[in-house]
Amino acid sequence: MSHHEIITIEPGKRNGKPCIRGMRITVYDVLSYLASGMTYQEILEDFPYLTQEDILACLSYAASREQQTLQVQA
Numbered sequence: 639m640s641h642h643e644i645i646t647i648e649p650g651k652r653n654g655k656p657c658i659r660g661m662r663i664t665v666y667d668v669l670s671y672l673a674s675g676m677t678y679q680e681i682l683e684d685f686p687y688l689t690q691e692d693i694l695a696c697l698s699y700a701a702s703r704e705q706q707t708l709q710v711q712a
Contacts, residue, residue: 641702644695656699658692668696 646660656665663685671681678693 641695641698644692645699658688658696661687663688665696665699668693669700672697 644659645656645665646658647654647656648660651657651660652662652664657663658665658668668681668688671684672693676684678690681693682688682690
């Protein structure tokens with residue numbers, strides 16, 4: 639499954655930040671948890687409504703954004 643099917647952007651939700659499946663948890667939230675050292679399992683235990691696929695979609699979304707940034711700067 640592509641991150642395009644999981645990551646949603648709605649202008650009225652979380653100020654238009656990319657969220658997971660229309661919920662109020664953002665890609666940034668998940669990436670911040672990972673950056674702080676939380677494991678996938680810890681995130682899934684703290685947020686039982688998330689799936690491993692959601693976490694992977696956040697990483698895929700971030701990689702895609704980074705690729706776009708690199709292309710613009712080149």
